[in-house]
Amino acid sequence: MSDTQIFDRVAIIGIGLIGSSVALALRANGLAGHVACHDADADVRARADALDIVDSMHADIAGAVDGADLVVVATPVGACGAVAEAMGAHLKPGAIVTDVGSVKGSVITAMTPHIPEGVHLVPGHPVAGTEHSGPESGFADLFQNRFSILTPPPGANADAVATLSRLWQGMGSDVEVMDAEHHDRVLAITSHLPHLIAYTIVGTAADLETELEAQPRDDEVVTTREVIKYSAGGFRDFTRIAASDPVMWRDVFLLNKDAVLEMVGRFTEDMTALQSAIHDDDGDALFELFSRTRDIRRGVIEARQAGRFQYTENGKQSDDDGEEGDA
Amino acid sequence: MSDTQIFDRVAIIGIGLIGSSVALALRANGLAGHVACHDADADVRARADALDIVDSMHADIAGAVDGADLVVVATPVGACGAVAEAMGAHLKPGAIVTDVGSVKGSVITAMTPHIPEGVHLVPGHPVAGTEHSGPESGFADLFQNRFSILTPPPGANADAVATLSRLWQGMGSDVEVMDAEHHDRVLAITSHLPHLIAYTIVGTAADLETELEAQPRDDEVVTTREVIKYSAGGFRDFTRIAASDPVMWRDVFLLNKDAVLEMVGRFTEDMTALQSAIHDDDGDALFELFSRTRDIRRGVIEARQAGRFQYTENGKQSDDDGEEGDA
Numbered sequence: 001m002s003d004t005q006i007f008d009r010v011a012i013i014g015i016g017l018i019g020s021s022v023a024l025a026l027r028a029n030g031l032a033g034h035v036a037c038h039d040a041d042a043d044v045r046a047r048a049d050a051l052d053i054v055d056s057m058h059a060d061i062a063g064a065v066d067g068a069d070l071v072v073v074a075t076p077v078g079a080c081g082a083v084a085e086a087m088g089a090h091l092k093p094g095a096i097v098t099d100v101g102s103v104k105g106s107v108i109t110a111m112t113p114h115i116p117e118g119v120h121l122v123p124g125h126p127v128a129g130t131e132h133s134g135p136e137s138g139f140a141d142l143f144q145n146r147f148s149i150l151t152p153p154p155g156a157n158a159d160a161v162a163t164l165s166r167l168w169q170g171m172g173s174d175v176e177v178m179d180a181e182h183h184d185r186v187l188a189i190t191s192h193l194p195h196l197i198a199y200t201i202v203g204t205a206a207d208l209e210t211e212l213e214a215q216p217r218d219d220e221v222v223t224t225r226e227v228i229k230y231s232a233g234g235f236r237d238f239t240r241i242a243a244s245d246p247v248m249w250r251d252v253f254l255l256n257k258d259a260v261l262e263m264v265g266r267f268t269e270d271m272t273a274l275q276s277a278i279h280d281d282d283g284d285a286l287f288e289l290f291s292r293t294r295d296i297r298r299g300v301i302e303a304r305q306a307g308r309f310q311y312t313e314n315g316k317q318s319d320d321d322g323e324e325g326d327a
Numbered sequence: 328m329s330d331t332q333i334f335d336r337v338a339i340i341g342i343g344l345i346g347s348s349v350a351l352a353l354r355a356n357g358l359a360g361h362v363a364c365h366d367a368d369a370d371v372r373a374r375a376d377a378l379d380i381v382d383s384m385h386a387d388i389a390g391a392v393d394g395a396d397l398v399v400v401a402t403p404v405g406a407c408g409a410v411a412e413a414m415g416a417h418l419k420p421g422a423i424v425t426d427v428g429s430v431k432g433s434v435i436t437a438m439t440p441h442i443p444e445g446v447h448l449v450p451g452h453p454v455a456g457t458e459h460s461g462p463e464s465g466f467a468d469l470f471q472n473r474f475s476i477l478t479p480p481p482g483a484n485a486d487a488v489a490t491l492s493r494l495w496q497g498m499g500s501d502v503e504v505m506d507a508e509h510h511d512r513v514l515a516i517t518s519h520l521p522h523l524i525a526y527t528i529v530g531t532a533a534d535l536e537t538e539l540e541a542q543p544r545d546d547e548v549v550t551t552r553e554v555i556k557y558s559a560g561g562f563r564d565f566t567r568i569a570a571s572d573p574v575m576w577r578d579v580f581l582l583n584k585d586a587v588l589e590m591v592g593r594f595t596e597d598m599t600a601l602q603s604a605i606h607d608d609d610g611d612a613l614f615e616l617f618s619r620t621r622d623i624r625r626g627v628i629e630a631r632q633a634g635r636f637q638y639t640e641n642g643k644q645s646d647d648d649g650e651e652g653d654a
Contacts, residue, residue: 102560127560131624146559186553189532191560197524198561200601202620204594205516226513228626232473233429233454233518234525236627237564243624246617253605253613264602267531268595274527275591278580286580290573293529297458297570299555300563 004030006167011036011068013061013083015048016245017129018100019074020138023053025171028140038064040075048135062090070096070167073111077101078251081110088114096160098124102187102248104151104180106255112153120160125149125183126173127191131243144172151180188259192252193267195241196260199249202242205235331357333494338363338395340388340410342375343572344456345427346401347465350380352498355467365391367402375462389417397423397494400438404428405578408437415441423487425451429514429575431478431507433582439480447487452476452510453500454518458570471499478507515586519579520594522568523587526576529569532562 010032012019019037026032037054038061039045049057058064065071065087073083080099091097097115101107104123115121128146130137148168152161165175178186205227227235253260277285337359339346346364353359364381365388366372376384385391392398392414400410407426418424424442428434431450442448455473457464475495479488492502505513532554554562580587604612 127557147557149557182549186549186557187560189535189549190554190557190562193528193531194561194565196601197528197598198564199617199620200598201520201524201594202623203616204520204590204597206619206623207593207597208516222509222513222516224623224626227517228623228630230454230474230476230513230517231627231630233514234521234568235517237525237568238521239620239624239627241561241564242617242620244617246614246621249617250610250613254608254610257605257608261602261605263531264598264605266534267528268598268602270531270534271524271527271591271595274523275588275595278584278588278591281581281584283577283581286577287573289530290526290569290571290576292533293526293566293569294573296529296533296551296555297566299551300558300566303555303558 002030004170005033006031006163006170007069008033009036009068009070010034011038011064011071012054013038013064013071013073013087014075014079015039015044015054015135016074017133017135017137018126018142019072020048020051020053020135021140021142022072022074022100022138022171024138024140025143027053029170029172031167031170032070036064036066036068040079044135051135053135053138061087065090065092065095067092068095070098070164073097073099073101075099076245076248076251077103077107077255078247080107081114084111084114088116091116091119093118094120096120096122096164098122098150098164100124100126102191102252103256104149104183108151108153108180120157122150122152122156122160122164123180124151124164124168125187126168127187128173129244131240133245133248141172143168146173148173148175149183150175150177151183152177153180184256184259188256188263192256192260193263195244195249196253196264197267198238198240198242201235201238329357331497332360333358333490333497334396335360336363336395336397337361338365338391338398339381340365340391340398340400340414341402341406342366342371342381342462343401344460344462344464345453345469346399347375347378347380347462348455348467348469349399349401349427349465349498351465351467352470354380356497356499358494358497359397363391363393363395367406371462378462380462380465388414392417392419392422394419395422397425397491400424400426400428403572403575403578404430404434404582405574407434408441411438411441415443418443418446420445421447423447423449423491425449425477425491427451427453429518429579430583431476431510435478435480435507447484449477449479449483449487449491450507451478451491451495452514453495454514455500456571458567460572460575468499470495473500475500475502476510477502477504478510479504480507511583511586515583515590519583519587520590522571522576523580523591524594525565525567525569528562528565 012023015037023035026035035054036056038058045057073080107123126143126148128142168175208222209224339350342364350362353362362381363383365385372384400407434450453470453475455469495502533551535549536551
């Protein structure tokens, strides 16, 4: 056993982007003696096997969690309840069960009834990812310098929370503990609403071509080809997050419904106000808002949450995500 | 005169991000014999002078355009009319006047009356930029592999259009010619609406803290600090473009009002439909849209409009803008 090892045996349920990144991060940092894995999809199991990123692959969930000290559920959040039900009876007494979902309240509600006494449920959420999916997309550094949030239910085992915190820190994350309801509100504005907006505008743009096809005047038709061609003007920033996994995001919106709908409501109100300002030629209102939002960006950069990329092509380096694109 | 030189004397009016990048690109590619410059702001003139990016700096616009074969107006679009009025009488017969604004129809309307006969107005728009402003932000490669759109009014001088096309190509751009009205519709969806949305959501997030301050329950308050902290979940993609120049963008929205309001209307309708789908637990509708939008992203990547950055910190390279961030 290495100095860094925290768990003898870890089971990962679901080996997509996050599951495979956890597997790689555990290995890279020597945090687990053995990493077992189950995925419900035989094709995904075969692909993950070919990548050699886990120590054992199991077609049955019972085989994967058997003897595991930690089980990491990395499926879309809508599947967490069924996973807990399927594995509940096979969990080792004293084991920790966690997940990586973007919604926490409904995950706790769905999983708790199936977790046997003596097993510690400590839900979690690493705020990290890419728009790519599947076991091929994972990488060991995904969680480096990102926040991982733990949302232990009231009365959760303090040792289990501390051990899981050490694990995420071992994978490079800063760990924060908060209650599930608060997590779901924070993520509704910082992640869920941005994704919903991105999906919407990309859909709006795609529809322009078809909707206007019947129009008599050619110059009114904006084609998808044109939208793509001139996307450097700002649109492409939205296409990236609108390429994220459809099942994962369907589940997030349905399972964090209240907080998401509240944030959508606030956003729509603000959008309507700006619409009126444009309509009424109220340049001062526009200028005031546009000046205020710059400060937030400054905060993002100072908090070093703006990405960790270097602009390499023209030798100009950037301290933020460095993308060019406005126009 | 070098082999590459296209104009003896170019005047740049307004030396912000785009003006300074044009100056640097002209010099780097040997496209102009002399680059003269005027900026209405004495402080900006002094800063640009200190950077040594133009050959002569003029406090008066007449001095800058005197004898110029090409004048590039690189001010916020709202100032184009006044600039044309101020310089009109001093323009050299046969000179070309262009601009770099994100709106074309209203720029043509504002400038045309002040352009003397024998001077060729060929408005343009390089679809490139960053969220940074001022002469310090410019770089010679800004237009490399980006589209520059020219919108010559009906009856424009064909030689002038061809010469200006060669100039943009000399700075690394692909040139497209289209009519101003079509440009304004295309940019309304690919650039103006994305910016408006980004400004809106960043404002919505900033307001959450203040609006909820009076709430009795602490866990309902989402602070700006938290929004920034967990911005890697998607939000930070919006903060970048919401940091763009407030004056430039105020002018864009006011001067492309009709097309912007049309696109806002379409977007709001689509957003309302998604809101209803979430409200009604219609997972199929969400899944269908989320799958469709992935194809657009694929198009953006294939068109190589997704940015030109390499993920350097963990050695993982990316063929697109490579940002991580979803959660």
